[in-house]
Amino acid sequence: MTDYNEVQQDIVDEFSVFEDWLDRYNYLIELGNDLPGIDPKYRSNEYLINGCQSKVWLHADLVDGRLIFNADSDAIIVKGIVALLVKLMNERTPAEILENDLTFIDGIGLRQNLSPTRSNGLLAMVKKMRLYAMAYQAKENQNKKS
């Protein structure tokens, strides 16, 4: 599995070819369209992260010690950013997710999309992904003890 920070660097490199903002968004739209929608059974209020303007759904499972994320958004550009987050964090161990900092968002100039005032659910989604990692890590540690 590619190193966490290498994946982040790859994403930044991919975006660096776009000089125009609209090209960057075009690419995000493409990524959003390519991300399979969340399993309908998780597209429910239980897994909803409600932003004021756009919605994000997130579900995570732990399979063989690695997190499998399932995520979606009703706004396509937000879904594109969701796709990047899933690409980075999917199939990682909880430790990998918790030990590394999220840097690519800044690197591709999308920080504004993660600011608390954007109300698009993304900031809450990143927090929730880390919470899943923490929860599964705690569960694993408990299993080891018992």
Added chain:
Amino acid sequence: MGFNIKQIRSNFPILSQQVYKKPLLYLDNGATTQKPRVVIDTVRELQESQNSSIHRGIHYLSEQMTSRYEAARETVRAFLNATSTNEIIFTSGATGSINAVAFSFGEKYVHAGDEILISEMEHHSNIVPWQMLCERKGAQLKVIPFNDNGELKLDQLDSLLTERTKIVALCHASNSMGTINPVKEVIEKAHAKGIAVLIDGAQMVQHGEVDVRELDCDFYVFSSHKIFGPTGSGVLYGKESLLEELPPYQGGGDMVDQVSFERTSYNTLPFKFEAGTSNYIGAIGLGVALEYLHSVGLDKIAIYEKELSGYALEKLARIDRLKIYGNATDRISVFSFLLQNIHTYDAGLILDKMGIAVRTGTHCTQPVMDHFSIDGTIRASLVFYNTREEIDVLTAGIQKTMEMLS
């Protein structure tokens, strides 16, 4: 003198800038308006060389500031054609003004079982203060519905105005649909039954002349920042006889006559409702903004905006798969719309990167969104410094956004 749009735009320094290397196209005037140079200069000059608290000091600066503050009150009085400056209360904004009335009027006149009548198209700031009042007093909130064009269903007004109705609170113009409401007719009907009326003019005063004496409303409120003045200031107009009857809603300095631990007597109008150190620089800035508008001519502004609105509607209507929400005949230059199958947030992000500032979401009118069963709209709100060319840029931007997102 004609309407020289180029000269008008040059009065607003912010309009000439670029964002993301594109010329700024500011169409979020419903949220806040930009400030003319004369307002910016006044605020800076007051901070730099004249700052002093009003109404208390006998020293030079305080006297100067006090007289400018009171002159601003006279400017507002003339702007609204109120009878007396005793009827002009400076507040923190339209929201502050409505909360003041909801509290003071509510304390005096609203009791358990009474009714407050608002409309389905109100901004949250003209809903929530009344709900809070209803909760405090055990009163009931009633709502005048609107039809799918965004026009009030006035045929229901008679039955909604009951012997329990204590006050009607209604927007002069809708911030999300652009409807201008026939407030005069509502006021007449309410008064015929002895019911008071508050008009929320936050979206109206910047678009044309308002005459509170002609309307005969009991209260009229608006915000400074939506009429080219500084943020954090606003106006509550109230009929003097009514304001005299109401208890103050905040206690503090300046609103009192005599204070002892046993008993406090209140100051006269308008000071009774201006507790604490008021935002005097904001109020004076508002006065300067109103004088500026007067120099441009509100009548000319109304004519220009009507023509601009017609052009915008015609251009927007030509875009396939664009649906406008709010099609009232009488309207301000505010347009809410949706692009088929496109999320408003996505559209807003892309338009932003083209330098186009619009608002997306519910515009603090969730009941309006519920009426149409939608989550939100894209809103372009124009004022007199916007142009036909800008509408062309907007419509081209919308076309491009639709290409990208479908």
